[in-house]
Amino acid sequence: MSTSTNRRTFLAAGAAFGAAALLPARGWSQGSTLVAATFPGTWNEAHRQILAPAFRKRTNATVTQSIILAHDQVSRLAAAKGGQPPFDVAIFDSPQVLDAVKQGLIVQYPAAKSPHFKELLPQFQDKWGPVISMQVIGIGYNPRKIKTPPRSWQELYDPKYKGHVGLTALNSQLGIAFLAELNRINGGTETNFEPAFKALKALLPNVGAIGANLGAYATLWQQEQIDIAPYNFNFVQTLKGRGVPVELSIPDTGPVGWNTSLHLVANAAAPELAVQYIDTHLDPAVQAEMLKPPFDVIPTNSKVKLQGAITQSIAKSHADLGRIRGFDWEKLNPQRGALIDRFNREIRI
Amino acid sequence: MLVWLSLHAEPQLETLTPAHYLAFFGDRFHYSILWDTLLLGAKATLVCLVFGYPIAWICVRASARWQSVLVFLVVLPILTSVVVRTFAWIVILGRQGIVNQAALALGLVDEPVRLLFTEAGVVMVLAQVQMPLMVLPILAVLSRADPNLADASKALGAGEWRTFWRVTLPLSLPGVIAGSILTYAACVTAFVTQTLIGGARLIYMPLHIYSQAVGANNWPFAAAISVVFMLAVLVVVYALERAGRASRSYVHA
Numbered sequence: 001m002s003t004s005t006n007r008r009t010f011l012a013a014g015a016a017f018g019a020a021a022l023l024p025a026r027g028w029s030q031g032s033t034l035v036a037a038t039f040p041g042t043w044n045e046a047h048r049q050i051l052a053p054a055f056r057k058r059t060n061a062t063v064t065q066s067i068i069l070a071h072d073q074v075s076r077l078a079a080a081k082g083g084q085p086p087f088d089v090a091i092f093d094s095p096q097v098l099d100a101v102k103q104g105l106i107v108q109y110p111a112a113k114s115p116h117f118k119e120l121l122p123q124f125q126d127k128w129g130p131v132i133s134m135q136v137i138g139i140g141y142n143p144r145k146i147k148t149p150p151r152s153w154q155e156l157y158d159p160k161y162k163g164h165v166g167l168t169a170l171n172s173q174l175g176i177a178f179l180a181e182l183n184r185i186n187g188g189t190e191t192n193f194e195p196a197f198k199a200l201k202a203l204l205p206n207v208g209a210i211g212a213n214l215g216a217y218a219t220l221w222q223q224e225q226i227d228i229a230p231y232n233f234n235f236v237q238t239l240k241g242r243g244v245p246v247e248l249s250i251p252d253t254g255p256v257g258w259n260t261s262l263h264l265v266a267n268a269a270a271p272e273l274a275v276q277y278i279d280t281h282l283d284p285a286v287q288a289e290m291l292k293p294p295f296d297v298i299p300t301n302s303k304v305k306l307q308g309a310i311t312q313s314i315a316k317s318h319a320d321l322g323r324i325r326g327f328d329w330e331k332l333n334p335q336r337g338a339l340i341d342r343f344n345r346e347i348r349i
Numbered sequence: 350m351l352v353w354l355s356l357h358a359e360p361q362l363e364t365l366t367p368a369h370y371l372a373f374f375g376d377r378f379h380y381s382i383l384w385d386t387l388l389l390g391a392k393a394t395l396v397c398l399v400f401g402y403p404i405a406w407i408c409v410r411a412s413a414r415w416q417s418v419l420v421f422l423v424v425l426p427i428l429t430s431v432v433v434r435t436f437a438w439i440v441i442l443g444r445q446g447i448v449n450q451a452a453l454a455l456g457l458v459d460e461p462v463r464l465l466f467t468e469a470g471v472v473m474v475l476a477q478v479q480m481p482l483m484v485l486p487i488l489a490v491l492s493r494a495d496p497n498l499a500d501a502s503k504a505l506g507a508g509e510w511r512t513f514w515r516v517t518l519p520l521s522l523p524g525v526i527a528g529s530i531l532t533y534a535a536c537v538t539a540f541v542t543q544t545l546i547g548g549a550r551l552i553y554m555p556l557h558i559y560s561q562a563v564g565a566n567n568w569p570f571a572a573a574i575s576v577v578f579m580l581a582v583l584v585v586v587y588a589l590e591r592a593g594r595a596s597r598s599y600v601h602a
Contacts, residue, residue, distance in 0.1 A: 169549035171564040210549040223443035337565035
């Protein structure tokens with residue numbers, strides 16, 4: 001009796017062991033290694049430390065996260081169109097979603113297969129892919145050099161900051177959103193950017209450095225090359241976590257931002273896993289974990305209560321999230337090339 | 350492929366047009382970037398030569414033991430990534446960097462000097478980063494040169510300087526030319542160093558091509574300016590090559 005139980009246990013254990021050993025091999029042949037795109041900085045760290053382990057636990061599959069900027073993702077998917085895409089899950093900011101849909105690079109999100117999708121706040125349930133967070137911009141400043149938090153974008157023009165104001169090139173979402181906001185507060189519209197470029201020209205004498213990309217921009221803060229500049233809430237939190245003296249102040253004109261969302265790529269190699277991966281990101285437990293510092297990723301699931309740094313400056317409640325002002329990317333997107341070109345001409349020394 | 354793409358109006362390759370080339374040469378903004386880039390390469394190559402030649406010269410004259418140490422030091426930068434070396438320079442040149450802190454401490458300047466995001470900074474860093482490409486070819490040529498020639502020159506009554514100008518330098522010209530070609534080609538296309546040290550306000554061709562292709566999604570135009578850039582660099586390299594051939598015939602004559 002006891003021997004037979006022992007043998008059964010032994011066999012079961014052996015079978016489990018064998019299955020476990022076989023799994024990765026089978027996984028490879030069936031493509032159960034998912035490739036997901038992620039952004040540099042905060043996102044890459046949060047995805048590696050929180051999302052990847054949660055995904056592994058849920059599906060027993062592994063994920064390779066490759067760091068690619070949103071518009072690079074669009075370019076690469078467009079280049080690979082018709083064949084096998086270089087990754088299965090795309091991460092986009094609001095403007096790229098429109099581009100990708102127009103070019104047929106992503107497919108509609110199969111919400112029925114994603115149990116957590118319905119828990120999202122209504123404005124985040126997009127049919128092309130769920131919104132996983134919002135990114136908000138404000139005025140970044142070095143608290144060691146600037147004691148009172150800036151209250152308005154106008155403070156960038158203060159002569160006492162001459163040579164200490166930073167900007168970032170328009171290849172980042174931060175750059176383009178800042179220009180659009182500068183345009184709006186100076187009376188411009190989505191079709192008339194003259195006020196923004198006039199304001200930019202007036203600002204240039206104060207500008208000490210313009211980062212060619214977001215990585216270079218972060219270095220500018222780390223090296224205290226710049227003291228005051230438009231910045232992104234999450235990047236500030238990450239840098240702060242590393243001991244860089246930087247704070248974010250939301251100006252009186254209110255927080256502005258955009259959505260960040262995950263998408264199932266057309267012709268994905270592992271579509272089922274991709275949906276599981278995206279759904280893992282919607283899981284309240286995962287979002288609650290990402291809300292903790294230093295990530296402070298703004299949650300989109302209605303079951304996650306807002307807390308921490310977000311509630312001090314950006315949003316106290318879920319209703320406040322709806323009040324964060326966005327931009328009309330439908331109108332802005334076609335002008336992007338022209339704006340970048342004009343910006344590069346204006347700033348060139 | 351690149352040329353073919355550059356002759357079309359849109360990435361879908363529908364209409365054939367030379368419009369992108371006309372746009373490039375019709376706009377001061379574009380061709381001044383090309384000119385700046387070619388000039389940047391020339392400046393960096395020159396700085397590389399001025400510092401690299403003496404290094405190679407010392408290496409050749411050093412004792413065998415020191416020679417291997419020196420050559421190792423010259424090659425050392427190649428063993429680290431360009432990105433790492435460039436980031437190190439950001440730390441050195443920054444407002445809180447070593448150069449500025451030292452100058453402040455010595456009372457040479459009252460407030461930090463701007464070194465990052467200036468062309469001088471880019472030239473400096475490019476010269477250091479690409480130095481091995483200049484030193485190694487010169488070193489190879491110098492060490493192959495027959496020491497008897499220099500001795501003969503001295504025996505015939507020429508001083509050290511005269512020997513250098515009339516014998517050693519002409520003999521090493523093929524190495525100088527080869528080093529210059531390598532350094533020049535590496536400097537004008539050094540996207541990482543140019544963008545990290547130069548920032549977004551100093552626009553050179555690699556960054557310009559990148560922002561047209563990826564930022565503005567204007568692939569055909571990016572292809573067109575790549576072709577123009579490539580041809581321009583080829584012309585410079587060809588001119589150097591011709592000079593090199595002339596110098597070789599001089600050596601053998």
